[in-house]
Amino acid sequence: MNKVEKFKTMEKILREVEDLKNSQTAVIKKIGLIEAENMNLNDQELQKSLNVIYDGVHKNLQTVEGLFHTFSDSVATFKLKENITAEMLMDIKA
Known part of the structure; x- marks a missing residue:
């Protein structure tokens, strides 16, 4: 894999990580709607379960956001x- 192909792959992964971040955010919003x-x-059981789910998703979102910033750098x-x-990027598309 040459450096341009590697860069394009890195950009693709970064877009996928951003999509993952958006998905986690959507789950948090959905939890808020249910709450x-x-x-x-x-x-009370529903609220307790939602709190557990929220805590897990929020922790995942923080991890994904950290990954996004680190990998973006x-x-x-x-x-x-x-x-x-x-x-160089245009040449690889042709």
């Missing part, structure tokens, strides 16, 4: 170190 609905029911550093230009 709001449960305010009327006041089901790695991709940027690789791009600078390998002097990858827009022209």
Whole structure:
């Protein structure tokens, strides 16, 4: 794998990690919607379970966000170190 192909793969992975981050955020929002609905029911078991799920998803989201920032820095550093230009990226698409 040459450096341009490696960079493109890194960018693809970064987009997938960002998608994972967005998915985790969507799960947290969904939990909030269920909690709001449960305010009327006041089901304690449901609330307890939602709290456990929320804690796990929130921890995962923090981990994914950290990974995103760290890997994003790695991709940027690789791009600078390998002097990858827009022209080089266009050539691989052709």
